[in-house]
Structures are given as structure tokens and as C-alpha cells.
Amino acid sequence: MRRHRVQCLLMGGQACVFYGAAEFSRDTDLAILASDENLTHLRSALDELQADTIAVPDFEIAHLHRGHAVHFRCRHPEAAGMRVDVMSSMRGVASFPELWERRTTLETPDGIVCDLLSLPDLVLAKKTQRDKDWPMIRRLVEAHYFEFSANPTAEQIHFWLTELRTPSLLIECATRWTEDSRQQIGGRPLLQHALAHDESALESALFAEEQAERTLDKEYWLPLKKELESMRRAR
Template structure:
């Protein structure tokens, strides 16, 4: 997941680290621990590499001496992202020369994971969905249309999708229509306000500037939700930092910080 996954999908994001979404089951954590030991990984400050910490939604940060000090960030729970089993079932498997198959978080879940407070993540969210729309607009399915209506953030693309949504099911082979999907619009949730704006814009009843403003307001609400999610976790991190600082003061000369 993270910046490296965005590069795979063509929504490029320069990234100096590797973010991993993991299954936090004990046997899998043991395997991860063994791999990190091979990489001579050290935990960077706080939080510690512990199952209960991951279960609360914290990311654990490592610096890997055997990989040019590359940073690895590990998470098991993310706001708005389904559990590991669902993400695993929806993953993309990408073959990399000299490496082998790499399991990359699916676009839908990666988009959800990227809806965070930092400014840098929102252009990536937009590009991820735009790339998906350009790639599959000619092969719509109810699930894809629902995803696009939920997540498209480029006004022109959202208007195009809203205009085409009634015909999303398309025509099957031999002249038979595939089952129409009237549930596609409803599947976006109780109501994504900007979809109604996009439909009005598609009929010429609303300028794109109004849709663009509505999308900005929606983004602000998502940022506020992410801030509310992280606020108690940040308070926990501050408490961990203070506790680690007190322990560090008690260490004899030459005492080290937390390591894996």
C-alpha cells in the first residue's frame, strides 16, 4: 500500500519508503518479525512493534540497515479500509522482474487508505480513480460504476460517469442486454451529494465551478474525519514518547533505544 502501490497503478507518487498492510495474526507477525530481523530493522522511536498497538490503528515504523536504511511502515487497521481478508481478496498481483509476484492493495482500498489529512494525498486519490475510469470506462460493471460514482474527484470525469450511469450495464453478446443495474447509483451510499451535482451539471443545470466547490467541501469533511480518527491515537503516541523518554533517561551510558 502507499506511494509504491500508487506508482504501480500509474498514479505516480515519489516515495522513499515502503508501506505494508499486514495480517496481524500471531503466526504472520512472527514471519514478519523474522523478515525484519534479516533486514536488520530497528523500530523508529514509537510506537513499539506489538499486536495490540497495531490493532488500535497505529503504524509501526522501521529503519532497515540491510536495505540502505530504507524505511518500512507497517499497519494492520486503517480508517475506512475493510479488514485484511477483504483487502487480500481484492488485491492486485503484479509480477516484477527479478523480484517475482508482489501483492498490491486493490485500487478501491488504496483510495480509501489515501483519504487522509495531508495535502499530498488528495491529488493521488484523484489520479488513482481517474486512471481506473480511463482504463475501464468502456467495460463498465455495476461494481465499477458504483466505485466511480463514490470516488471520482475530477469534475469532468464525474459528470461523464453520471451521464453514462443509466447505460452502465451495456449490451451483452448476440444482441442481449446485460442485466441493468439501477442499484449502481444507490450503491454509492445514502447519497453522495456531489453525484446529484454531477447529474445537474450533465444536464446543463449547474456550472462545473459549483461541482468543483462541492468536491472541495467533501474533501474538507474527509480531512476532518481523518483528524478526528487520529486525535486519540496521537495522544497515545505522545504518552508513549514521554514514557520512552523517561526510560531512556534511566539507561546506563551506551544504552540503546527500542529495537526489533
């Protein structure tokens, strides 16, 4: 992807590994800029990977703008069987130019530079109807809290108060930064339970928050799934 100058961001399970929340992943998930020029670069990279489109939809810019993921399977000997999924638009997540501006750039021990979704954006992208995503969100935010809580920035405190899903840590966070918590109650009412040290009520509110997000995701994907079904029948 870098060799062919594809503007893309690693997300999904492999990005979670970089952020300290181990997850087994069979594929490479990429957020991409859905422009004609960038898709030309992407096609070149996929050609080198000897990647074929699998399932539906076909590799078309309109499908990416609509919110569909396009799936590929690689046949290159050094990536044989690897699946690559690309998306451009996701529910509750900013547009790609915004994601690119606040990306995280890391270098692996062997010198490969990787551009990732920022952690807050990755957490938003993980708020789906899938069971496996919610424990991962919890681990991602926990790992970030443990790494930076000794001397955090205002932005990090805001992120924890917005996204922590571990009752005991959310209570700890609200206790340490009480005024910040009070200011954020309007956006996340369950913080009132954290301020009151009511762990039972907090657990119930966190569950309700998760269920609401799952419902929104199901509603978002319902028309897209109908479109995929129509594509399968047409094929």
C-alpha cells in the same frame, strides 16, 4: 516478505506507482495481518533486513490492533536506509481478512510477485488529512477510468461514481450511466450536480466532501497521537 511468508499487502506510494499514479516514496508501507503467527514471520523478515524499530510505538501486536503504525529502518546493504512502515487497522478501511480477499496480485518484469491493496481499498486508505493524498486519489481514479471506461463492469462504474474527484469526468460518467448515478445519489449527494452538468456546484461539493473526510481523520488520530506523545515521554 514473500520468502518469510508474511501475509501483507503493499500500500502507500509504491502501490500508487503500480496503479499508474506516479509518486515519489521514501518508504515501503505494508498492511499486515496482526496475528501472532504472522508477526513471527514478519520478525524473521525484518531480521533478514537488519531492520530496527524507529520512533514510537514499539513493535507490539496491541499497538497494531489499536491502529498505530510501527516504523522500521533497514540496515541490510541492499536495502540500506529503506524505511518500512506496517499497519493493521486503518480508518474507514475493512479488516485485513477482507482486504486480503479482494487484493490485487501483480508480477514485475523480473518475476517478483506483489500483493497490493485493491484500488478501491487504497483510495479509502488515502482519505487522510494530508495535503498530498487528495491529488493522488484524483490521479488514481482518473487512471482507472481512462483504462477501463470503454467497456466497464458494473463494479467499476459504481467505483467511479463513488470516488471520481474530477468534475468533468464525473459529469461524463453520470451522463453515460444516468440510472446508476440516480441510484447512488443517496450515498453521494453531489452526483445530483453531475447529473445537472453544474460543474461549479460540483467543484464546491467535492471540496466540502474532502474537508469532511479530513476532519474525520483528524478526529480519528487525535487520541492516537496523545498515546504516541505519552509513549515518547515514557521513553
